[in-house]
Amino acid sequence: MPDALKAEGITVRFGGVVAVDNVSLSLQPKGILGLIGPNGAGKTTLFNAVTGFVPMDSGKVRFFDRDVSSEPPYKRAQAGMGRTFQTERPFEELTVLENVLVSAFLKEPRRKDAEKLAMEMLKRVELDDRYDQPAGDLNLARRRRLELAKALAIQPRVLFLDEVMAGLNPPALREMIGLVRRLSQEGLAILMVEHIMEAIIELSDHVIVLASGQKIAEGTPQEVTSNTQVIEAYLGTE
Amino acid sequence: MAELVSLLQNLSNGLLIGGVYAMIGVGLTLIFGVMRTINFAHGDFVVMGMYTAFVFNMILGWDPYFSLLVALPAGFLMGVLLERVVLAPIVDKPHETSLLATLGISLIIGNALLLIFGGESKSVHVDYASMALSLGEVKISVILLIAGGVTALVIGGLYLLLHYTEFGRSIRATAENRLGAELVGINTRRIQGAVFGLGMMLAMTAGVALIPLLFATPTATGPILTLKAFVVIVLGGLGRVGAAVAGGLVLGMVEVMGAAYIASAYRDAYGLLFFLIILLFKPEGLFGRSVKRV
Amino acid sequence: MIRHLIGLLVLLVAGLVYPWIFPSALTVGVTILLFAGWATAWDILGGWAGQVSLGHASFVGIGAYFVAIGATEYALAPWWSILMAIAVAALLSLAWGRLTFKLHGPYFTLSTIAIAEILRLIAINEDWLTGGATGVFIDWMPTPFGIDLFAREAQYYLALVFAVGVMATIIWISRSRFGYQLRAVREDENSAMAAGIDPTRTKLKAFMLSASLTAVGGGIYGMMLSFLEPHILFYLLLSVQIALTGIIGGRGTIWGPLVGAVLLVSAGEIFRTSFAEANLLIYGILILLVILFLPSGIIGEFNRRLTRRLYARRAQG
C-alpha cells in the first residue's frame, strides 16, 4: 500500500521570506501526523502548499498513487483532500445545513442524498440541532465544528485539520479529541496542525516540528517533546 | 513632408486632449487612493461643471472660466455632503457597494439635469474658440492650449498641496495606510470628506475647461467621461496623481493616433481596448509600482 | 420549493388575466415581463455567482438583432434566429468570461462596461453586420398558426412564456447542486475550492446561462420594437437598468428581480408624465435607498429576517 500522502522538498517563498524551506513529510493510510511549531513557523503555509492553495516554488506532492503537484486545489479536493481553514470561513449567508450541503454535493449530486449526507455529518459534529440557523450567527466553537463537518462531507481520504482545537474550552476540547480519534479509527488518514500539546500527544503517531520554515525534528510525540532543539525553538520565540 | 506635418499635428492634439483627460483622471485617482471607492459619478460632476459654465454664460454672459468662482466652492460642498450622506455609511461594505452607490448618484445627477435643462446638447461659444496658434504648419487650438495650461496649473497646485501642506500630508498618509494614519491622530473620516470634495472640484474645473470644446448632454456625456477617467487612471496606475497625468496623455495619444491612422469611427474603442489589455495583463498600470490589488 | 412553485403558478395566472384587466396597457406588461426575465437572468451571474455585470445590454442587442436581421435579410423565423442568438451569446460570454474572470469585484464590473461599449461601437459602425447607426426595420414576420407576431398581444404571451421560463430555471437552480456551487463561489472562492468546486468553470457556466437567457428576451424585445437602433439596444443605460432591477429587488433571491421589475417599470410609468424621459431618476434614488437601508435588496432583506425568525421559532418550540 502506498503512502496516503508523500510530500518531498516543499519550498514556498513570499517575496524574500522563505516560509517553508525544503520540507518533506509522509503520512500512512489511517495514520495521524501532527505538525507543530511556534507561531509563524510555516505550518499553515506547508498545509496550503500540500492542499494546493499556495503555489510551491519547488517540491512534489503525491496523493496515494497520483502526482498532484501541479493540480489546482479543487482537483485535490475532488481526489480526496478534505481541509479546514485556520480562520474558519463559513458561507455566512447560507444556513448551517446548506454550508455542509455544498461539500456533500461533491460526491452526491442528487439533492436528497446530499442532504442526507450533510445531516449525518452535522450529527457527527453535534450541530444537527442548528441545521437551519444562518452560519454567520454561530459562535467560535460551533464554527470550528462546522468547518470539520464541511471537510468531512466531501468524503475525504485524508483530512487536513488546521488548529481545530484552538480556543476551545476543556470539555469542548475533550469532545474534539474524541471525535478526531473516532475518525481515525474509521480509517481516515489525518494531518493535523495544532498548538495544543495535549491533543498532539494523545492523538498523533508521528510528529513533525517546524521552526522558521525548516523541519527541525520528527519522531513519536515522546521523542519530539524531549528533544532539546525543539524545546529551544519554542522557548526562543515565545 | 505633409505626413510629418500631420503627424506633428496629431501629436500636439493628442497631447492637449490628453491634458484634459488627465485633469478628469486626477480627481478620480485621488478619491480612489484615499477611499478605495470607484466613483461612478465622476463624469457627471464634470458635466455639472459644464452646465454651471453654460448657465452663467447664458444669464450673465460670463466667460466659462469666470464661473469657476461658483463651481469650485459648489463642487467642494456637494462632494463633502455626498461623502457624508452616502459614502461614509458604507465604507466597510464590499467595494462593489460604493460603485453601485455612485452609479445611483450618477443617475440622479444626469436625470436631474435632464429634467431642468431638457435633452438637447449645450455648449458655450467663446470668441477664442476658432483661434489657433501656428507653429510652422502645425496649428494648435487656443482653447486646448488654455485647457492644457489650466491642467498644468491645477496639477501643479495639487502637487504642492499634497507635498507641502499638513493637510496634503494627511491625505497621503491616509492613502498609504489608513490605520497607521489613524494611529498618528489623523481624522481619516474628515480627510475622506475633504478628498471627495477636492475630487469634485477638480471634476468641475475640467467641465468648465471642456465646455467650449465639447457638447454637454445630460445623461449621455457623464458616463462616457467617467469611463474615460477610469481608462486614464488604470492606464497610469491606480491611486497616484502623477500616474493619472501620464495615463491621460497616453489616452489622448491613443485616441488621436487611432482615429487618424486606423479608423476614426472607433476613436472611443481604442482607449477601451487598451484599458482592457492593461487591466488584464498589467493591472498595476503602465507606470505603476505594483500595488496591492483590492 | 412548493412555495416557489405556487408562486410561479400565481405569476402565470396573473400574467394570463392581465390582458383582460388592462387591455390598453399591454406594452407596460411586456416591458415588466421582459425586465423580470432579464433581471432574473442577470441575477444568475450578478446575484447567485456574485459577479456584477454592467454589460448585459450586449446580449439583449444580440437577441434583437438576430431576430431583425434574420427576418429582413434571410426571411428567417424568429425561433430559428433566437436559437442562433442563444448560441452566439453563449460563445461570446464564454470568451468574455475566460478573459475577465480573473478580475474581481469592481474591476470585473468595469471590464464588462468596457467590453459592452466596444460591442456597441461595433454595432454602430459595422453597417454590413447590423445596418449601422441608422437602424433596422423589421418588415416581415412569419404567421405561425395564423398568429400575427407584430401584434402586441402575441408579443405579450411570448414575454410571459419567457419570464415564467426564466423564473422556473432559477427555481430549479436554487435547489440544485449548481445553485449551491454558485453561492459558494460568491461567498468565498477558497472555501468553494476546498469543497471541490472549480470557481472559474462555475462562473463561466453562470455567465453562459445568463447571457443566453438574456438574448432570448432580447429577441422578443426586437419584435416589440420592430425598429432597432444599435446605440439604444447595446447601451450602457440598458445594462444599468437590468442590473439595478435585480439589485433593488434583491440579488441572489428567486423573487427579487421580478419584484424589482414590477416596481421599477410601473414607477417609471406612473412618473412618465412628470419626469418624461428622466425616469431613470427613480432607479438612482431607489438604488441609494436600497444600499443605505436594505443592503440585500427588498426580497433579500425579507428572506434574511424570515430565516432568522423561522430558526428562532423552531429552536424555542
Ligand SMILES: Nc1ncnc2c1ncn2[C@@H]1O[C@H](COP(=O)(O)OP(=O)(O)OP(=O)(O)O)[C@@H](O)[C@H]1O
Ligand atoms: N500570504 C502571505 N504573504 C506573505 N507572507 C506570508 C503569507 N502567508 C504567510 N506568510 C508568512 O510566512 C510565514 C509562515 O506563516 P504561517 O502562517 O505558515 O505560519 P504558522 O506556522 O501557520 O503560524 P501560526 O501558528 O501563527 O498559525 C510567516 O512569516 C508569515 O508572515
Ligand SMILES: [Mg+2]
Ligand atoms: Mg497557521
